[in-house]
Amino acid sequence: MTLDQLAVSKSAHIVGFNAFDSAALKFYGNLGLKHGALLKIIRSAPGRGPIQVKVLNTLYAVRRSDATGIEVAPL
Numbered sequence: 001m002t003l004d005q006l007a008v009s010k011s012a013h014i015v016g017f018n019a020f021d022s023a024a025l026k027f028y029g030n031l032g033l034k035h036g037a038l039l040k041i042i043r044s045a046p047g048r049g050p051i052q053v054k055v056l057n058t059l060y061a062v063r064r065s066d067a068t069g070i071e072v073a074p075l
Contacts, residue, residue: 003067013073
């Protein structure tokens with residue numbers, strides 16, 4: 001399952017990344033979006049808008065196109 005498929009208010013662990021270059025992996029890693037990190041979907045913009053996620057008590061907006069490359073395991 002990918003991050004964009006996770007429902008609002010659901011939590012999951014990150015299990016992998018697909019189609020990211022090393023710069024993007026470093027960027028998301030610096031935000032706390034790393035393998036094994038726990039996250040929660042706070043809200044999702046309509047259509048192809050961003051997804052708001054909470055990681056380590058911080059809120060981030062993740063582009064939906066990037067969210068399709070983040071593999072998660074729901075809790």
